[in-house]
Amino acid sequence: MRPVGFSTTPNLVLRLPMWRSRLMLFMLFFVFMLLLIRAFWIQGPGNAFYEAKGVRGTQRELELPASRGKILDRNGQVIATSLEAKSVIAYIDTVPEDLSAERMHKLASLLQISETELHKKLREGRKQVFLKRQVDPEVAQQIKQLEIPGIGLNNEYRRFYPEGEAMAHVVGFTNVEDRGQEGMELSREKELAGHPGQRRVVVDRLGRIVEDVAILQLPQNGKDLQLSIDSKIQFLAYNAVKSAVEEHHASAGGAVVLDTQTGEILALANYPSYNPNDRKNLNGEQLRNRVLTDTFEPGSTIKPFTISVALEKGAIVPNTNMVIGASYLVGPKAITDTHVYGNLTVSQIIQKSSNIGTAKIAMNNLSPEEMWDMYTAVGLGQAPKIGFPGAVAGTVHPYKKWVPSDQARIAFGYGISASLFQVARAYTIFARDGDLVPLTIERSPEFKPGSKVISAKTAIEMRGMLETVTEPGGTAVKAQADGYRVGGKTGTAHKLVGKGYGNKYRAYFAGIAPISAPRIVVAVMIDEPTGGSHYGGDVAAPVFSTIVSETLRTLNVLPDANIKQMVLENEVPTTTHGAGVKAQQVALKR
């Protein structure tokens, strides 16, 4: 037996119990297991959250801008276009309170607002505020160079209208959000509007785009729209109306020019007008497209239609002689003319615009139904379908409600109402051998078939009668146009004021030209001419004359009137006699 040393004593033997090390080992193992499970979770099923976080750090969604479509005239000239502009935004919390007075002053002058106004905007309770919208890019660049914290720039578009007020009622305008508010901008909003797209990209630490991830939505630019309007004709029509309104101290005026062959609207002018480039004062009266939205009693301009019904029936011919007299009693009030005529032929009734003659033709030969059929067949009482906002229908009361005095007055244009546009359209039946053409405001330069209303014979007879109106002895000698034979009908209507007729008038002229092969229909209206004559033949006919001669010249239509040539053929260089020469040779003799 081994002796036990003195230095060792069994009492001092210390032995760690086995379970403690086991427990330690297990705990270490357990913690490692936890870590492993966590790592597995992060890598595997729980990954989406972290992935999303990573994507958020590196990926951005960007807008792909889309522009609004342009509006062009028939020759491809721009009449409305969108250009890039910037809006200036202030993030109020970030803008320093102690901004130096000098920078403040610079910013205010760049924004073209007063400093007090700028201060007021910056003290508004909101987080961000538009300081100014649609700022020119150059000005925006200068604002950016001021480097004021919290002042940012946003991309947007601004609409420009090069033709300004001459075209205002046709194109209309858009609001600050680039949405159409009036005219074609409003009615064709769907096609014109662009739809911005979106794409997702990967950006690096500095925000630069390094990779395209996906295009979420393709941007769609708005479609361009080409109108049938000719800016030159529109401009000259607008100016003719404007100067007539000013000359006769009238309250308003309007004119419409139609192409008889294609049904295209070449011009649609209104005065007073507005400048669509300046949104500040866009409200009220000036916005009204009177040619389409104002109805009036068409007065004498309706007489050719009444008489056409009788001609068509064979009840009368242009040479039929009729007794007119001083007055004609139908119903409670007698019908009178401005002059007293003894006898007139049917043709002269048109030429002199006799109310009595027209009423007698209607009362002796026509039934209310026949007249009603005629007026509705030429489009009165129905809103024209040309896709213009606010086009009105006017009224033609049902013929069953007409009493004889109604019938007699409707025959010369009182007791029914129509817009100038409707009257112009109705006149296409005389310009086109009796058929009514569908009208369009979009360019479509091919011949359009119309719907037959009267026979070609009646239409040709009526053209002849309408021409006599502009010849000596007619009511509208002033409608004669330089170089072209024209025909038309004057109208002078008492305006309804309250329940009766006051002493306010509307003067019109509706006509066709050139008579030998009608190409255009022009209708002119001057509202409330004061000072001097208020007759259609004196006020509206000269406007018609100007528009017709200038329009036909613009359209390169050969003159059909007898004109005394002042240039001799042999003055023209022979080289220009070659094929394809269509242009006018002008040699001035002074």
Add this chain to the structure above:
Amino acid sequence: MNRATLTLLSLLLICALSLVAAQQRARKLFVALDNAQIEERKLNQDWLRLEYEQRNLSKSARIRDVARNQLHMIPISPERTLYLKEAR
């Protein structure tokens, strides 16, 4: 380690490096494309602006003004116009 393993290893290395290079190139090209697209947009806008300016210079009101007041032109009338027929 035999020869086949060594070859494969070097091939793998080359592939890995070229992948990195290709990716770098792709990014560079992408940045170039993006810049070109931004440029295209800018040029497009410039074109629209120029078109508008040209239109502004050629609008009827201005032409009439220049013709009448600066060039002292007068409107033509049919009496002073010789109409030529197109040769058929």
